[in-house]
Amino acid sequence: MENINTNINSSTTSPNPPGNHQPHRSIVPITINIDQGINTHNNNNDNNNNNNKSINNRSYIPLLVTNFLFLFVGSVSSSLLSKYYFNHKGSSIWVSTWVQCAGFPLLILPIFLPYYLFKATPRKPFTRFTPTLFLLSLLIGLLLGLNNLLFSWGNSYLPVSTSSLLLSSQLAFTLLLSVLIVRQKITFSNLNCVVLLVTSSVLLGLGSSRDKPPGLTRANYFVGFFSTIGAGLLFALYLPVMERVYRKVYCYAMVMEMQLIMELAATALATVGMAVKGGFSEMKAESRPGRFDKGTAAYWATVFFNVVTWQLCFMGTAGMVFLTSSLTGGICMTALMTMNVVGGVVVYGDEFGGIKAVSAVLSVWGFCSYVYGMYIKTKQERLSSLNDNNHNQNDNNDMIPMVTINNRSA
Numbered sequence: 001m002e003n004i005n006t007n008i009n010s011s012t013t014s015p016n017p018p019g020n021h022q023p024h025r026s027i028v029p030i031t032i033n034i035d036q037g038i039n040t041h042n043n044n045n046d047n048n049n050n051n052n053k054s055i056n057n058r059s060y061i062p063l064l065v066t067n068f069l070f071l072f073v074g075s076v077s078s079s080l081l082s083k084y085y086f087n088h089k090g091s092s093i094w095v096s097t098w099v100q101c102a103g104f105p106l107l108i109l110p111i112f113l114p115y116y117l118f119k120a121t122p123r124k125p126f127t128r129f130t131p132t133l134f135l136l137s138l139l140i141g142l143l144l145g146l147n148n149l150l151f152s153w154g155n156s157y158l159p160v161s162t163s164s165l166l167l168s169s170q171l172a173f174t175l176l177l178s179v180l181i182v183r184q185k186i187t188f189s190n191l192n193c194v195v196l197l198v199t200s201s202v203l204l205g206l207g208s209s210r211d212k213p214p215g216l217t218r219a220n221y222f223v224g225f226f227s228t229i230g231a232g233l234l235f236a237l238y239l240p241v242m243e244r245v246y247r248k249v250y251c252y253a254m255v256m257e258m259q260l261i262m263e264l265a266a267t268a269l270a271t272v273g274m275a276v277k278g279g280f281s282e283m284k285a286e287s288r289p290g291r292f293d294k295g296t297a298a299y300w301a302t303v304f305f306n307v308v309t310w311q312l313c314f315m316g317t318a319g320m321v322f323l324t325s326s327l328t329g330g331i332c333m334t335a336l337m338t339m340n341v342v343g344g345v346v347v348y349g350d351e352f353g354g355i356k357a358v359s360a361v362l363s364v365w366g367f368c369s370y371v372y373g374m375y376i377k378t379k380q381e382r383l384s385s386l387n388d389n390n391h392n393q394n395d396n397n398d399m400i401p402m403v404t405i406n407n408r409s410a
Contacts, residue, residue: 060323063252063319063323064319064320064323064324066319067315067316067318067319067320067323068316068320068332069316070312070313070315070316070319071312071313071316071317071319071320071332071333071336072316072336072339073309073312074309074310074311074312074313074314074315074316075313075316075333075336075339075340076336076339076340076343077305077309077312078100078306078309078310078312078313079340079343079344080340080343080344080347080348081302081305081306081309082096082155082306083344083348084302085302085303085306086155086156087348088292088293088294088298088302089286089291089292089293090286090292090299090302091156091282091286092279092282092283092286093149093152093153093156094152094270094273094274094277094279094282095274095279095282095283095286095303096152096155096156097145097148097149097151097152097270097273098267098270098271098273098274098279099303099306099307099310100148100151100152100266100270100306100310100314101144101145101148101263101266101267101270101310101314102267102270102307103263103307103308103310103311104259104260104263104264104267104311106308106311107256107259107260107263107311107315108260110253110256111125111253111256111257111260112125114253121253123251123253125253125257126257128250128254129254129257130248132248133245133248133249133254133258134261136245136258137258137261137262137265138261138262138265139265140238140241140242140245140262140265141261141262141263141264141265141266141269142265142266142269143234143237143238144238144262144263144265144266144314145265145266145267145268145269145270146234146269147231147234147235147238148266148270149269149270149273150227150228150230150231150234151227151228151231153223153224153227153228154166154224154225154227154228154231155224155228156224157216157220157221157223157224157227158221158224158225158228163224163228166225166228166229166232167201167228167231167232167337169198169229169232170232170233170235170236170330170333170334171194171197171198171201171236171330171331171334172194172198173232173233173236173237174235174236174239174240174326174327174330175190175191175194175327175330176236177236177237177239177240178239178240178243178325178326178327180240181240181241181243181244182240182243182244182325182326184240184325184326184327187373188373189369189370189372189373189374190327190331190370190373192366192369192370193331193366193367193369193370193373194331194366195366196362196363196365196366196369197331197334197335197362197363197366197367198334199362200338200359200360200362200363200366201334201337201338201359203355203356203358203359203362236330239317239321239326239327239329239330240326242318242321242322242326243321243322243325243326245258246321246322249322252319252322252323255318255319255322256315256318258318259314259315259318263311263314283303286299287299287300317329317332317333320332324374328370328374331366331367331370332367334363335363335364335366335367337363338359338360338363338364339363341356341359341360342360
């Protein structure tokens with residue numbers, strides 16, 4: 001083995017001869033170590049392959065678009081399927097809770113296939129996945145499971161109008177908690193978007209005031225009311241907490257690994273509730289002919305696609321928070337509430353009056369204004385990064401490396 005070392009003179013600068021007006025240049029000693037050089041090269045490759053959050057990474061924009069599509073398809077589809085379930089005499093709160101997280105085995109595909117089957121990444125699954133990340137994933141997963149239960153409770157008792165009004169407060173809570181937990185800066189762009197989207201959701205609730213379920217008792221109303229408030233607060237807390245945790249994560253693959261652990265914990269909580277409260281018996285009874293008025297096959301198809309679409313929704317949410325911020329994730333989900341209403345109009349023929357139209361316009365306006373603000377911010381960051389690189393290159397041009405190589409047998 002050969003070691004390559006440098007001899008460093010005490011003088012590190014070369015003065016200009018008299019009368020020579022060439023720019024002053026520094027003589028910079030370079031120390032080269034073979035082993036360290038190889039390790040540095042490997043670490044750089046690892047960072048280049050896995051640092052998907054960098055806006056200069058080629059995979060950033062495709063990954064961002066893919067996750068938004070997951071969120072869009074998952075949110076709209078799960079909303080329509082949940083309404084289909086309850087419209088056709090499905091009534092189990094625990095079944096509705098369980099399907100929101102039971103699709104966690106689907107995450108095995110994007111986690112393990114790229115490494116073991118496609119050989120598309122050098123990173124082995126769960127590499128650098130510390131016990132701390134594992135414990136945090138479990139705790140957040142239990143929090144998510146409780147949020148799913150509260151959401152199902154509220155969704156089964158409250159009319160669409162009241163539910164929309166209460167859930168609209170989620171975005172304001174997300175902004176406040178993001179400021180406290182992750183030091184989110186309040187700008188005109190995000191504040192304008194929050195105001196427009198909250199106003200849109202309030203109008204959406206007012207435009208759906210005749211959607212009250214028949215036979216809603218006062219007791220059930222208050223159960224649904226406080227359940228929905230609790231679900232909104234928990235999800236508003238979940239988003240910035242995840243952004244804080246994701247700062248310990250260096251690649252998108254680790255996000256999916258954390259999501260697998262979280263959904264597994266949420267499913268365990270829902271499964272215990274199903275077993276204790278007779279949820280599995282309710283599922284079996286609902287699937288029998290005559291109970292679910294579309295038939296047994298339609299019932300199991302509804303359950304299956306609910307599982308898939310909810311998983312897409314949560315995958316998209318996690319990806320958006322990792323790639324952007326918790327506030328961006330909350331804004332996207334709130335904007336999609338209006339798209340859910342539009343989906344109801346297209347699929348189920350729901351009434352679409354003037355108030356709902358104004359709500360949709362405000363939602364699109366708020367969302368587009370935020371996206372434009374993100375575009376301007378990203379453009380400025382890229383220009384700043386380019387200027388820094390040019391400055392560093394100019395500094396390096398003024399430096400003369402002095403390397404003396406001595407070969408020595410090991």
